[in-house]
Amino acid sequence: MTHQHDHDRLARIGMPEAVLCGTKSVDQVVAIVGELARSTSDPRLFTRITDDQLDALPAALLDRLAVDPLSRTAMLNGRLPTRPGRVTVVAAGTSDASVAAEAVRTLEFSGVACEMIVDVGVAGLWRLEARLDDIRAADVVIAVAGMDAALVSVLGGLVASPLVAVPTSVGYGVATGGTTALHSSLASCAQGVTVVNIDNGFGAACAVVRMLSLLGGPRS
Amino acid sequence: MTHQHDHDRLARIGMPEAVLCGTKSVDQVVAIVGELARSTSDPRLFTRITDDQLDALPAALLDRLAVDPLSRTAMLNGRLPTRPGRVTVVAAGTSDASVAAEAVRTLEFSGVACEMIVDVGVAGLWRLEARLDDIRAADVVIAVAGMDAALVSVLGGLVASPLVAVPTSVGYGVATGGTTALHSSLASCAQGVTVVNIDNGFGAACAVVRMLSLLGGPRS
Amino acid sequence: MTHQHDHDRLARIGMPEAVLCGTKSVDQVVAIVGELARSTSDPRLFTRITDDQLDALPAALLDRLAVDPLSRTAMLNGRLPTRPGRVTVVAAGTSDASVAAEAVRTLEFSGVACEMIVDVGVAGLWRLEARLDDIRAADVVIAVAGMDAALVSVLGGLVASPLVAVPTSVGYGVATGGTTALHSSLASCAQGVTVVNIDNGFGAACAVVRMLSLLGGPRS
Amino acid sequence: MTHQHDHDRLARIGMPEAVLCGTKSVDQVVAIVGELARSTSDPRLFTRITDDQLDALPAALLDRLAVDPLSRTAMLNGRLPTRPGRVTVVAAGTSDASVAAEAVRTLEFSGVACEMIVDVGVAGLWRLEARLDDIRAADVVIAVAGMDAALVSVLGGLVASPLVAVPTSVGYGVATGGTTALHSSLASCAQGVTVVNIDNGFGAACAVVRMLSLLGGPRS
Amino acid sequence: MTHQHDHDRLARIGMPEAVLCGTKSVDQVVAIVGELARSTSDPRLFTRITDDQLDALPAALLDRLAVDPLSRTAMLNGRLPTRPGRVTVVAAGTSDASVAAEAVRTLEFSGVACEMIVDVGVAGLWRLEARLDDIRAADVVIAVAGMDAALVSVLGGLVASPLVAVPTSVGYGVATGGTTALHSSLASCAQGVTVVNIDNGFGAACAVVRMLSLLGGPRS
């Protein structure tokens, strides 16, 4: 059983295939890292990599990876070339920081400049208002929030730029697993917010990369 | 089969038994209204009364009821004596007005002064901020909201008074039936918000009546 | 009870407040249309308007509305000025056409040029491939699909532009209500797809309007 | 990434921001405790603190915390000033004691006198009836119950004071995670009961603090 | 397509096959009633028969049925012979009366003496306590309740006889469809309560018939 990488993806959709390590076994991740390290010099991103997987990598392979503990990401062969545009990733609370960091790291991997603002939950609305000018200056905004995700609706009513919501699995009781944050984001009373899967900081960043391609002007 | 009314309830918990008509057949409601009209001169409240039920009531009975179409409530034998305290019922949108009106009417039936503010959803935050002083002046606030119910968290972070959230079944897709608004309210990032069942404007008002009894000072 | 419109929204987020009629009573919609017809000459959009609501409108009001039966939308005072960019709305099947039309009409209202392609479900993949060049030429793509929404993943792997998925409530059994299409879109194996609420063609179009603002180049 | 505390919250809503440790990493909690210990002499509450987090705290920091193992809470810089009012926290069974203790500790932190009564489940109704006079003497009652949460409805029909229900995640089978207790509390046949999220003893206590502010008489 | 009746069932399990009309078309019910009227002189029970189905029956067939509107049941060829034992069916509220009546009618059809007590919800506990001696005198008790079904747990802690709970679909919000009442009954803190499907008054009565067979003493 050999792995069949989608080597064509960068040309086709503007982003290379990333390796989601969290759903793979230790053996599978070690094998894939090894294969890619041997076969390509292009930048590649690994997400949700676990301590067990990192511990199992031979030192020579580990040395080639740039690992970030908070976001659980690793980069092989550096980053993609710089792209135009500036993104702000806003996280409601400290508990959401890991997911927000996955978005930030994916953007950095993709060559996009970005800033991360944490602890602006709407329970203390003044904190968000204090940062609003910064947020409005971004080309695209990513909002990362768990629990009731009220941040998404409030932001959606205040900024005109594209806004991608990332519901997180942070929470307990009815918020366990992130379904409340997801549904709240989808049912946002602010019009024109789009949403990605729970905890999918990577996916939000990829969506933003698609959007930033518009900065070059109309396609036709 | 005769009905066994809980005639003791006003003395026991401060509110008489109300009749929830929406889950009863036309025949059952006609019978209960008739029984109560004959047997008591105390004020009684009917909620979620339907057009079919109203149409089936003999004119003599209907004349004794004070019916309010928006809230689907009816009062028999007037209202309870006036109680101290002032309540504000805040509704996110026009679609929530019917549930908000059920809360208002139940408060009025209970002898409580109240005001209703509609169309202050957080997608246009300035509308809420414009009314904030009024809302802060109330002894208790009821927040009525469907969809993502973000209004609940924003209000909860801005007012110090007791805040009762009434999620409504207004919405579509993931918000159908009100579960998203309910969960969002329960998982509110604002601390100390309490919640009642979906569309339960009546129950929120009853909870407020319990709370207003505290205005007389400590029990012991 | 007077309605408090968010008259500031166009300036703030690039789109005026729309009126979602489907969750309002006939009386409420008649009142709101009347108020807006009297008070503004700006273009306004009404969505999910029902036959009962249309039938209840006075002829003078109805004459001022441009009603589209398939999408259940109506426009008052024409459309917004033309914006740059070109959008393709792709619908998996005929059953999804009504939701797709809501997206198209909202884009047209917003001054955006768009094309609608129907019946390109992946069960007959050649139909999608036959239209792929057209779809790739759009600045942004909206994919509308019910049932398993497999169209979303296939498209997401083939186009580089921003892709907004609108799951529809079309389906039966496990697909009833659109949850399967929603979850399938959120869990898409194609990276960078964003999603809106079930049947929310309006919201997808609003998201696209946000994105098209990027065509003017970086904000800072 | 620095933390942005809502230092204004006590003045705004009558309670300071608490730190929910259960959803944060060990590193994040250690950092926040350190920051607060350095930056403020005001009382602060930590909830759902884990053994791992406590073990990771430097001794000098740990010494400054008053830790309670049953409720998993810790206080920094003592408690808030005493407030008027008396609260009874009623727990259906021993298994609910941890959540009940979180409510008790939050009340104590807030300067509120309270009593805790355990093992009064309705399967042995005489136990509740034996304590009824005590419970009725409280200004506000918190009912903590898992499984079917029948205690909530029985209490709600017997006391006139405000009653806040805290469903717990205690249970198995259909009661796993606390959804049955939550839904049962929300659908209580006793009118005027309000509910907080599953296991949210902290939130119930905060709601009570809001209510006790009414003891001073009407606001206007 | 001819129907294949389980003519052997009375001998095998003590109850004949009943016809659940609610899930069948008008044509199917008319055909089955006709077939049974022609082919058997044994007593047969029809449940959840609709007005449309009754209206479609030829007068000659309708004359042979004993129809009860409240319970939506009909009997053909009278009842089964009398059996020993006495059953009490307890319903929490008027809204549950229809389901309770289905249980009562099924017991009467089966030759079992029974009594029905309505409006003893635990929100007014004294009503239940006033009837407790009557209820304790029954050989088996059926408890019918919607919403939170707290009646089930309270009764289960007070009587020693077998107790069968019938959750009803009466309710709104989280109680819609009866799932809350079902889960609450299954998670009852009173030990030894058994439960049947939502609204299944018929099934509860059949279970009781099985139990009453024990009145004759041990089988071996």
Next chain:
Amino acid sequence: MTHQHDHDRLARIGMPEAVLCGTKSVDQVVAIVGELARSTSDPRLFTRITDDQLDALPAALLDRLAVDPLSRTAMLNGRLPTRPGRVTVVAAGTSDASVAAEAVRTLEFSGVACEMIVDVGVAGLWRLEARLDDIRAADVVIAVAGMDAALVSVLGGLVASPLVAVPTSVGYGVATGGTTALHSSLASCAQGVTVVNIDNGFGAACAVVRMLSLLGGPRS
């Protein structure tokens, strides 16, 4: 905080209060066992006791308990007096044996004679048919099954005695947690089956004890 035992329960409902250890902490269980060992000489049952809890008990206390590993039960002070009647506990597969054993041990504790039959799942129907005469000879039958719980319906159509279904959490995919077995049992096409909570072997046995009280003949 002292525990308030329902010492009256045996007299009231025919079974003493049991201690469900699985939802309690190690400290709580050790305290309760100690209290009961000191305060009563009546038989008491402990269910779902864990290895951690057993390990934490002082040897002197442990010696007084009769522990059964398969069912995770322990008895203090022996068993209740023998009662008339004979019960058969039927388990679909080996994986269900632990739950079935909980029912068996609870019956033995209650003084009831019982037999356990395992591995009679309907995928090999002849196995059930081979034991049918034995099963039919019991006064009451308990059916324990996970996955699709088809055993419940098949048995329900073959035996006339009371049949109590215990759905188990054995299964994977859609059967995870036992909901499929529960719903399948509740929706059984065999009439007169009653159901207890998932994995609740104890509750099924308690229900049977209630039923066996009928063996003495009608109550009045």
Next chain:
Amino acid sequence: MTHQHDHDRLARIGMPEAVLCGTKSVDQVVAIVGELARSTSDPRLFTRITDDQLDALPAALLDRLAVDPLSRTAMLNGRLPTRPGRVTVVAAGTSDASVAAEAVRTLEFSGVACEMIVDVGVAGLWRLEARLDDIRAADVVIAVAGMDAALVSVLGGLVASPLVAVPTSVGYGVATGGTTALHSSLASCAQGVTVVNIDNGFGAACAVVRMLSLLGGPRS
């Protein structure tokens, strides 16, 4: 908007595209029937066609359709050529007959011989056993069942041929909508049963057509 039919499907997968009318508007179905009637002489199948849709068809179009009321199907241009193989469709009860008939009609349309057996639910197991030889003689068996779908597991343990389960939405309470039947079929203790969507008699028949292609022997 013109419809884009997958005219190539018969050649590609052995079955032509069918038109699912139930999710389409009356206007859409009338348009599609008209288009197909004009454009093709190949046999085409319409499923879940409603009375409203049939009533709206011009007489000339209606005359060209062979409509079957029980299964809600219609055929245009006759049937496909006869294929080898014999199928038995087994339905648990009369209420399942409509779904079973959809499978039968789809098979007939596809040129496959089939037989339908109704009323063989496992509550009266002898009925199934009486027909077992007939069922075993079929090349493929389709089992149609609602409620607990126990028929699926029993059949699966008794026949060696391919067995396709069609759960139906017949049922109430926990069985409402067919989820219980679906999950029960998927979790069947009988190995090698496959399942289609709830009420999808059409899909089951299509699956059988795929399987019958094997009767010609190995492909390579």
Next chain:
Amino acid sequence: MTHQHDHDRLARIGMPEAVLCGTKSVDQVVAIVGELARSTSDPRLFTRITDDQLDALPAALLDRLAVDPLSRTAMLNGRLPTRPGRVTVVAAGTSDASVAAEAVRTLEFSGVACEMIVDVGVAGLWRLEARLDDIRAADVVIAVAGMDAALVSVLGGLVASPLVAVPTSVGYGVATGGTTALHSSLASCAQGVTVVNIDNGFGAACAVVRMLSLLGGPRS
């Protein structure tokens, strides 16, 4: 308690009873392996065997088992005789390989030739198209996919052979546990796809064995 094996199953349905180890305790698996090793020389398959269970087996027993780590299967006494037909197992991604391997091993155990193709998810459609001729050459195809399972619909529209979908529990957020993949497969827009329980590679292989029996030609 002795185990009662369904020794007759091979003759009855064409496959012997397999032992699902994952839901059994270590002791139970050791006992069953021992019993079978002593009592039969026929081939037997064990699935979802855990490391703990393997570690607990006596060396003499372990030596008799052919264990495969990826699929977590073990064979006792070799394999069944070779059967005609050729199967292709297609897996969307590396994360699905373990479930796919369970299908492959069950087919090999059953004497069926099969091939496994991995990493052909539709996000890179060209990978699937590159292998399409191979896949079309198989008599039956098994598609194994998690997340959105879009592979199932795409394959279903491209191949004419029987197609069995195995949704996997691979995924996060809304895809957690495999429900999205399951529902997506059941609602596939490709007609005639059948589905087994989540992660049930064994069941899919058993279904294929049933289907391959058709290769011998019509039964009658």
